Amino acid sequence: MQLTYYGHSCFSVVVNNKKLLFDPFITPNELAKDIDINNIQADYILLSHAHSDHVADAEAIAKSTGACIVANYEIAMWYAAKGINNYHPMNTGGKKSFDFGTVKCVNAIHSSCLPDGSNGGNPMGFIITSDEINFYYAGDTALTLDMQLIPMFANIDFAVLPIGDNFTMGMDDAVQAAKMVQTKMVIGVHYDTFGFIKIDTQKAKELFKQNELELRLPAIGETIEIAGS
Numbered sequence: 001m002q003l004t005y006y007g008h009s010c011f012s013v014v015v016n017n018k019k020l021l022f023d024p025f026i027t028p029n030e031l032a033k034d035i036d037i038n039n040i041q042a043d044y045i046l047l048s049h050a051h052s053d054h055v056a057d058a059e060a061i062a063k064s065t066g067a068c069i070v071a072n073y074e075i076a077m078w079y080a081a082k083g084i085n086n087y088h089p090m091n092t093g094g095k096k097s098f099d100f101g102t103v104k105c106v107n108a109i110h111s112s113c114l115p116d117g118s119n120g121g122n123p124m125g126f127i128i129t130s131d132e133i134n135f136y137y138a139g140d141t142a143l144t145l146d147m148q149l150i151p152m153f154a155n156i157d158f159a160v161l162p163i164g165d166n167f168t169m170g171m172d173d174a175v176q177a178a179k180m181v182q183t184k185m186v187i188g189v190h191y192d193t194f195g196f197i198k199i200d201t202q203k204a205k206e207l208f209k210q211n212e213l214e215l216r217l218p219a220i221g222e223t224i225e226i227a228g229s
Contacts, residue, residue: 001133001226005218006040007032009054009140009189011160015130018043018100022126022137022160023054024061029193032220037061044098047071048139049112050078050120053193059084070103074121078114092122101130104153108141110168129154133228136181138162140190143173147180156183157228162190163204163215164197171204175211185214185226 004012008031009023021042026032037057042065045058055075062069062084069079069087076089090096095104104127112120125138127150136150137160150156159181162168168190169177178186186208191199201217208215218224 001228002223003187003218003226004223005187005189005220006035007220008193009048009162011187011189012040012042013128013135015100015128016132018098020044020046020100020128021061021067022046023048023139024057025053025055026057027060028052028056031193035221038064041065042067044100045069046103046126046137047075048108048125048137049110049123050075050114051112051140052115054140055115062086070098072105072121072124074119075114078118090124092124101128101132103128106136106150106153107144107146108139109144110140110142127154127156133157133226135159136183138169138177140168143169143177145180147177150181156181158185158187158226159183160187160189163188164191164193164199166196168197171199171207175208175213178208178213179211184212185216188215188217 002014007029008025012021045067073089076087090105105124108123108125110123112123114120134154135158136156161174163171163174
């Protein structure tokens with residue numbers, strides 16, 4: 001499976017020939033200045049919560065690609081009111097089969113409001129399962145014992161976890177999260193974009209290695225290959 005990182009918490013994966021884009025925050029991100037959103041293809045756009053650093057480019061990419069926005073009810077309806085006709089509302093605990101696989105929405109401990117200040121509903125994480133690969137995207141979250149439930153739902157090949165601290169888990173809690181979801185590979189996100197979340201990436205890699213875990217930090221714009229189990 002291919003994963004392309006677009007900076008902050010935005011990444012794209014190809015699952016069963018469908019392109020899934022998560023939390024697009026690209027044009028306002030100075031670190032992603034070399035990424036042209038007009039070149040990004042998507043069949044689905046999954047939004048973990050409503051903060052602007054996760055939804056900034058969702059409308060533009062949805063309109064240019066025709067991608068289906070998958071998000072909680074409040075976010076989906078907000079985009080529907082903006083003229084997005086292709087959307088699928090979900091909420092925490094819900095599960096839905098799509099043509100690439102299954103999405104299950106799980107708890108995330110964070111806050112959420114839309115860019116205009118309206119209610120953004122509950123933040124969520126996503127478990128993506130398919131006959132090709134299974135992975136967990138935590139979204140913005142604190143470490144929570146709810147993560148221990150995730151192996152009950154799927155055998156996780158890798159997890160995409162925030163590691164920047166301050167607003168979310170930091171590297172120490174992300175190590176514990178990886179152990180809870182029973183994966184050996186983590187893609188780190190939500191770090192270095194702003195001053196509040198700058199980290200020592202070498203220290204993070206060493207910490208994961210000490211815990212017999214692999215932390216992968218692809219460069220912005222880089223595509224990496226991940227094998228399913």
